[in-house]
Amino acid sequence: MMTLAAEIDHNGTSPEKLLAPVLSTFWDQPESWTLETYRRHEGYEGLRKALAMDPDDLIAYVKDSGLRGRGGAGFPTGMKWQFIPQGDGKPHYLVVNADESEPGTCKDIPLLFANPHSLIEGIVIACYAIRSSHAFIYLRGEVVPVLRRLHEAVREAYEAGYLGTNILGSGLDLELTVHAGAGAYICGEETALLDSLEGRRGQPRLRPPFPAVAGLYACPTVVNNVESIASVPAILNKGKDWFKSMGSEKSPGFTLYSLSGHVASPGQYEAPLGITLRQLLDMSGGMRPGHRLKFWTPGGSSTPMLTDEHLDVPLDYEGVGAAGSMLGTKALQCFDETTCVVRAVTRWTEFYAHESCGKCTPCREGTYWLVQLMRDLEAGKGQMSDLDKLNDIADNINGKSFCALGDGAAAPIFSSLKYFREEYEQHITGKGCPFDPAKSTAWADDKTAHAHRGVNA
Known part of the structure; x- marks a missing residue:
């Protein structure tokens, strides 16, 4: 987290009153990722309080705190735990989605790199609540330094008795497995992640049944984001009223x-x-x-x-x-203002077309045709009728695919046409991009024009 204590905002309010360092409170300390550092900052105290509660009361407590999933949809975390059927005689699983790969998203990986024990403590609390004896962390495989640090944190937790058998004398047994994915964006979708974890090709499942009923290995499963689970220990340690404040x-x-x-x-x-x-x-x-x-x-x-x-x-x-x-x-x-909206949306659309798993027709075919149109528009080869065609194709994808990847591909199209239709039209009437460094004065005074343009790609 950025250190901003010396700065003051335009209303005269000090930054420390606007910021709320909890997960990031000691990221800047030496060896912040170790168990020793985590314990110095009340680490695993929330777990002790959780283990003193009845599992159902624990679920209700997290639900009452108002914690919402930090992975995108904002679904109440406690409610997701509550959906797990009890007394069904089946194993229950917790799966942590650490397959962070959304363009622009970069919070879970730094969190795991700097403070992995907050996630581990949250996992133990969640597993106690849903009566699970086996949890999985599905980590994006490219982030090898984070994978190594997470493995070391899990080893420390086993050694200290926070994982394994009879955790802190509570009778809770828990095995934690860290699984490295193979770099597929689609595996950030929870059911595709479960298929990948089972050893199959990562593709979204048709629902129902939902993971809470038939998830990993066809057993009741909770799938939560890293930040969602890592936020739980502080709620238990400092109280739901503190969190709701x-x-x-x-x-x-x-x-x-x-x-x-x-x-x-x-x-x-x-x-x-x-x-x-x-x-x-x-x-x-x-x-x-x-x-x-x-x-x-x-x-x-x-x-x-x-x-x-x-x-x-x-x-x-x-x-x-x-x-x-x-x-x-x-x-x-x-x-x-130096960024070409058409160029930026083209690059995003190319990403979604490349990462589409191809299972459903609207997404597989729609993203392909969106890319063709966007490339023509960016190059100045488009026609005015292409703008309505873009909207039409995006509408045929949005809400009609197996998972939210199709909706994600359509979102930049809809919104860019809403706010910057004139810029699209300039590409058509001007037969090219008005932001081209060779043609545009917007880049004339910027010595790093090409570098910044690359950032937008």
Whole structure:
């Protein structure tokens, strides 16, 4: 997390009153990832309190705290735990989705790298609540340094008695398996993740049945995001009222905002839900010198883009939803006026076409044709009728595919046409991109024009 104690925002409020370092409170300390450091910061105290409760009471406590899933959809975490049937005679599983791969999203990987024990403690608490004796962490396989650090943290937890048999004398037995994925974006979708974990090709399942009834190995399964589970220990340790004192009524608590793009100080900013992008930019030094905000994403590239008109939108689930987008993973990608919207959306669309698993026709065929149209438009070969065709194809994908990848591919199309249709038309009438460094004055004074243009790709 960024250290901002010396700065003051435009309202005279000190940054430490706007920020809420909980998960990130000791990221900057030497060896923050070790068990010793975690214990110095009340590590595993929440677990002790949880083990003293009845599992059903524990589920109700987390539900009453108002904790919502931090992976994108914002579904209440305690309610998801409550869906697991009890007394069914089947094994129950907890699967942590650490397959972070949404363009612009970068919160779970830094969290695991700097503070993996917060996740492990949360896993033990969750498994006690849902009566599970085996948990899995599905980690994105490319992040080898994080994989090694996570393996070491799991080893420390076993050695200290926080994993294994009869944890802290409670009678709870728990095995934790860390599984490295093979780099498929689609495996971030929970049912595709489960298929991959079982050794099959990662493709979304048709629901029902839902994972809570028939998930991993056809047994009741909870699939939670890293940040969701890592937030639980602090709630148990400091209390649900403390947690609800932050954020808004329907979106309580703290969360990690990932600020990236054309900003002066990109990084992780842990703050209560409901903070605004304007406040975050004020704290981080704003956009890069000499430039202004043009458009941004509130939750990665699969959430509809917003513009500088939305700087004061509360960054919680209701506020962003009312503005016509989704909070998603709180990946705040900020783009300045030198960015070509058509180019940026083309690159995102190419990503979704490449990562489509191909199982359902709307997504498989639709993303392909979106790419063809977007490439023509960017190159100045499009026609005005192509804009309506873009909208039509995106509409035929949105809400009609097996999973949310199709919706994510359609979101940048819809929103960019809504706010920047004129820029699309300029590509058509001008027979090319007005932001081309060889043609545009927008890049003339920027010595790093090509480098920044590459960032947008």
